[in-house]
Amino acid sequence: MHIRVIGAPIDLGADRRGVDIGPSAIRYAGLHDHLRALGHTVSDFGNIHVPQPESRPIGSPKLKYLDPIVEVSEELANVVTDALKSDQFPLILGGDHSMALGSISGVANVHKNLGIIWVDAHGDFNIEETSPSGNIHGMILAALVGQGNSRLTHIGGWSPKLNPENIVIVGARDLDPGEQDLLRKHRVHVYTMSDVDRYGMSNIMSQAIEIAGRQDQPIHLSLDMDSLDPREAPGVGTPVRGGLSYREAHLAMEMVSDSKHMVSMDVVEVNSILDRENATARLAVELILSALGKKIL
Numbered sequence: 001m002h003i004r005v006i007g008a009p010i011d012l013g014a015d016r017r018g019v020d021i022g023p024s025a026i027r028y029a030g031l032h033d034h035l036r037a038l039g040h041t042v043s044d045f046g047n048i049h050v051p052q053p054e055s056r057p058i059g060s061p062k063l064k065y066l067d068p069i070v071e072v073s074e075e076l077a078n079v080v081t082d083a084l085k086s087d088q089f090p091l092i093l094g095g096d097h098s099m100a101l102g103s104i105s106g107v108a109n110v111h112k113n114l115g116i117i118w119v120d121a122h123g124d125f126n127i128e129e130t131s132p133s134g135n136i137h138g139m140i141l142a143a144l145v146g147q148g149n150s151r152l153t154h155i156g157g158w159s160p161k162l163n164p165e166n167i168v169i170v171g172a173r174d175l176d177p178g179e180q181d182l183l184r185k186h187r188v189h190v191y192t193m194s195d196v197d198r199y200g201m202s203n204i205m206s207q208a209i210e211i212a213g214r215q216d217q218p219i220h221l222s223l224d225m226d227s228l229d230p231r232e233a234p235g236v237g238t239p240v241r242g243g244l245s246y247r248e249a250h251l252a253m254e255m256v257s258d259s260k261h262m263v264s265m266d267v268v269e270v271n272s273i274l275d276r277e278n279a280t281a282r283l284a285v286e287l288i289l290s291a292l293g294k295k296i297l
C-alpha cells in the first residue's frame with residue numbers, strides 16, 4: 001500500500017496547547033521507517049498550515065476559533081481527497097480531534113457511504129448548545145452528521161457527510177448529558193467501556209466492523225489516543241480513567257486491519273507537553289502499525 005502521511009498540527013479545537021506538536025512527535029517516534037519495514041511505501045505531504053491561536057481572535061466562547069477551524073478543515077479535506085484520488089492511503093496525524101472534520105470530509109468526497117469507527121473516551125457529539133466547553137474538538141462527529149453550526153456542517157459546501165447509523169464509537173466513558181441525548185436521538189452505535197468490560201474487545205470489534213463495514217462499505221478509523229487508559233497514554237489533553245488497555249487497543253487495530261475495509265485513518269490528541277518521554281507518540285506509532293497490517297507472527 002502507498003501511505004500518504006499528512007500532518008494537521010491543530011490545537012484550535014481544544015483548550016490545552018501541546019497537541020500542535022503531535023504530528024512531529026509521531027514522526028520522531030519512527031513512523032516512516034516502521035511503515036516501510038512493514039512493506040508499505042510512504043510519502044509525506046508535510047503539515048497543512050494551521051494558524052497560531054495567538055494570531056487569531058477566539059470568537060464566540062461557545063464555538064472557539066470557529067473561523068480558523070473552518071479554514072483548516074477546508075484545506076485538509078482537499079489534501080485528503082487528492083491523496084485518495086491518487087490511490088494513496090491517507091494517514092492524518094493530529095492535532096486535536098477537530099482535524100477529523102477536514103479529514104473525514106475529504107474521505108466523504110470520494111466514498112459516499114462511509115463507515116466510521118471512532119475510538120475515543122468521548123463522543124465528540126456535542127453541539128454549541130450542549131457543549132460544556134465551547135471546544136470544537138468535542139463537536140466533530142455531530143457536525144459530520146449535519147448537526148450544529150452550519151459552517152461546521154458544510155465544509156466543502158455540502159452536508160451531511162455521514163449517516164449516523166454508520167458510525168460506531170468504541171471506548172466511551174465521558175459523555176456530556178446533552179450529548180448523550182443527541183447520540184440516542186441519532187441512533188449512533190456507542191460501545192462504552194462497560195460494554196468492553198462485559199463482552200470483551202474481540203466481540204465489540206466484530207460488531208463494530210460489521211456495522212461500519214456493512215454492504216462492503218469502506219471504513220475510516222479515527223483513533224483518539226485518550227481512548228487508552230491514561231497509564232498507557234499520559235500525553236493527552238483530556239484524560240479519563242478506566243480506558244482501553246494496551247492489548248485491547250492493539251486488538252482493536254488488528255481486527256480493523258484484518259477486515260480489509262479501512263481506507264483512511266487519523267490519529268489524534270497526542271499532547272507532547274503533557275507526555276512522558278514521547279511514550280504516547282510511540283504508542284501511537286505501534287497502534288498505527290497494528291492497524292496497517294503488523295502481525296505478532
Ligand SMILES: NC(=[NH2+])NCCC[C@H](N)C(=O)O
Pocket residue numbers: 096097098122123124126131132133134135137138139174175176224226238269
Ligand atoms: N476530542 C476530545 N478529546 N474531545 C473531548 C471533549 C470533551 C467534552 N465532551 C467537550 O465537549 O468539551
Ligand SMILES: [Mn+2]
Pocket residue numbers: 097120122124137224
Ligand atoms: Mn475525540
Ligand SMILES: [Mn+2]
Pocket residue numbers: 120121122224226227238269
Ligand atoms: Mn477524546
